[in-house]
Amino acid sequence: MSLQRVWRQYAPTIVLAVVVILLWELIVRVFNIERFLLPAPSAILANFTSNLDRLTHIGWFTTKEALGGFAIGCSLGILAAFVTARWTIINETILPFAIAANSVPILAFAPIVNNWFGVDNPLSKMVIVAVIVFFPMMINTLRGLTLVDRNALELMHSYAASEVEILLKLRVPNALPYMFQAFKLAAALSMIGAVVSEYFGGNRSALGVFITQEAALFRFESAWSAIIIACIVGITFYLVILFVERLVIPWHASFRTTEHG
Amino acid sequence: MTENNSAVSIRNVTKIFNQGRPNEVVALEDISLEIQPNEFVSLIGPSGCGKSTLLRIIAELLQPTRGEVQVYGKTAHQARLDQDYGFVFQSATLYDWRTVAKNVQLPLEVMGFSREQRKQRASEMLKLVELEGFENHYPWQLSGGMQQRVSIARALSFNPKLLLMDEPFGALDEMTRERMNLELQRIWDRTQTTIVFVTHSIPEAVFLSSRVVLLSPRPGRITEILDIDLPMPRAWEVREDPHYFELVNHLRDTLRAIEGGVQ
Numbered sequence: 001m002s003l004q005r006v007w008r009q010y011a012p013t014i015v016l017a018v019v020v021i022l023l024w025e026l027i028v029r030v031f032n033i034e035r036f037l038l039p040a041p042s043a044i045l046a047n048f049t050s051n052l053d054r055l056t057h058i059g060w061f062t063t064k065e066a067l068g069g070f071a072i073g074c075s076l077g078i079l080a081a082f083v084t085a086r087w088t089i090i091n092e093t094i095l096p097f098a099i100a101a102n103s104v105p106i107l108a109f110a111p112i113v114n115n116w117f118g119v120d121n122p123l124s125k126m127v128i129v130a131v132i133v134f135f136p137m138m139i140n141t142l143r144g145l146t147l148v149d150r151n152a153l154e155l156m157h158s159y160a161a162s163e164v165e166i167l168l169k170l171r172v173p174n175a176l177p178y179m180f181q182a183f184k185l186a187a188a189l190s191m192i193g194a195v196v197s198e199y200f201g202g203n204r205s206a207l208g209v210f211i212t213q214e215a216a217l218f219r220f221e222s223a224w225s226a227i228i229i230a231c232i233v234g235i236t237f238y239l240v241i242l243f244v245e246r247l248v249i250p251w252h253a254s255f256r257t258t259e260h261g
Numbered sequence: 262m263t264e265n266n267s268a269v270s271i272r273n274v275t276k277i278f279n280q281g282r283p284n285e286v287v288a289l290e291d292i293s294l295e296i297q298p299n300e301f302v303s304l305i306g307p308s309g310c311g312k313s314t315l316l317r318i319i320a321e322l323l324q325p326t327r328g329e330v331q332v333y334g335k336t337a338h339q340a341r342l343d344q345d346y347g348f349v350f351q352s353a354t355l356y357d358w359r360t361v362a363k364n365v366q367l368p369l370e371v372m373g374f375s376r377e378q379r380k381q382r383a384s385e386m387l388k389l390v391e392l393e394g395f396e397n398h399y400p401w402q403l404s405g406g407m408q409q410r411v412s413i414a415r416a417l418s419f420n421p422k423l424l425l426m427d428e429p430f431g432a433l434d435e436m437t438r439e440r441m442n443l444e445l446q447r448i449w450d451r452t453q454t455t456i457v458f459v460t461h462s463i464p465e466a467v468f469l470s471s472r473v474v475l476l477s478p479r480p481g482r483i484t485e486i487l488d489i490d491l492p493m494p495r496a497w498e499v500r501e502d503p504h505y506f507e508l509v510n511h512l513r514d515t516l517r518a519i520e521g522g523v524q
Contacts, residue, residue, distance in 0.1 A: 151354040154322050158348040159371040173358040251358045
């Protein structure tokens with residue numbers, strides 16, 4: 001893509017962001033809004049730049065929790081999907097539970113999990129994140145492994161292909177787009193899971209703890225700066241997965257350009 | 262059972278779907294048919310006559326309820342295990358994540374051909390279907406007709422003695438279809454493969470086949486077997502031959518009679 005095309009594609013988004021921020025600044029100033037309700041972007045930015053060291057420190061602490069939980073939850077989810085896909089009986093027994101579990105607000109368990117592993121222990125947050133991302137990961141992977149085109153499967157049978165070959169050459173490639181969809185979802189969920197479970201208590205250098213503390217002490221600009229850090233990490237995580245997706249499944253429909261017939 | 266030299270030997274095959282349930286359907290009833298090596302046999306009939314079912318039973322993608330199928334003297338099961346046939350579906354059924362060359366190589370990978378053999382076979386086959394230069398394209402970058410040619414190349418890549426085709430050109434437009442007919446005729450002439458071809462197009466069946474098998478629906482039975490005694494290899498001109506028209510008209514009348522009898 002040429003630079004000009006990149007600009008044309010993203011310009012509207014950038015312009016919109018700038019307009020929203022300017023409007024925000026303007027509203028806060030004109031209506032003289034109290035800073036505990038909504039600080040001005042300029043005030044948040046000033047706080048953000050002067051506290052950058054501390055913010056990156058706590059941001060990294062929570063990012064590690066999110067990444068750890070993401071890794072554990074996704075691995076186990078994928079593993080569970082492979083096992084479930086292999087044995088239809090397990091599939092039919094477990095899937096309803098998995099779908100039900102997926103709609104349980106797992107964050108509600110955060111205080112209990114904090115007690116299990118210790119409030120200070122990053123592992124308690126990782127466990128929460130892992131449980132949150134486990135179900136969407138498992139369900140999506142399972143869908144990709146089992147929702148295979150009938151003819152594509154018959155083709156493999158016509159070659160007398162073994163189950164292992166069918167898995168490697170058909171089911172896994174078929175599942176990859178579903179899995180990346182789940183990774184993207186899990187990326188967003190893992191940051192939310194980590195920060196919110198820290199609201200229920202955690203290490204002093206954790207993002208969620210910092211936000212509740214600063215808000216309680218009326219340092220709202222500081223709390224907002226931490227929220228910005230959380231946003232930056234969340235978006236970066238998402239973009240990294242998008243990038244990897246392009247590398248791994250460049251053939252997928254979502255990357256097709258209109259240049260070809 | 263006596264030995265015979267048929268490429269495909271279908272003996273008293275009956276296929277009943279949902280047997281014993283209220284929605285029971287007799288798809289095929291007591292079908293017997295011998296197909297000789299290097300024959301081009303078309304199965305034709307109104308929808309629901311079980312022609313695709315019969316093809317799938319030959320491929321052992323479906324089991325007959327009664328009766329037996331032999332492919333080159335083996336059971337259909339053994340023939341499938343020995344990779345004796347190539348199958349072409351109505352949809353090209355190419356794998357999205359594989360390039361054209363890699364799609365053609367798929368059966369060769371499953372069958373354990375070496376990398377060099379795979380490359381060589383794939384390029385030979387793509388030359389045969391006139392798709393050289395498209396090796397590194399992805400399926401979605403090709404037209405429907407080109408995709409179907411890739412799937413034919415894939416089915417032929419391991420030199421099967423039998424090619425089973427299930428309405429392979431059914432989804433193509435008329436112009437592409439006629440071109441594909443000519444091309445398949447040329448491929449059959451060059452590869453000397455036995456072909457069993459399912460279609461609902463009478464002109465297509467007459468143009469391509471050495472024999473046409475007409476099936477009637479509910480239950481699927483063989484109504485007529487017609488020898489197509491037009492000279493081989495066939496070119497465009499065959500479609501203007503008076504005898505070609507006679508055969509087409511004859512089949513059309515018979516088919517109309519079948520359909521009239523059903524309603």
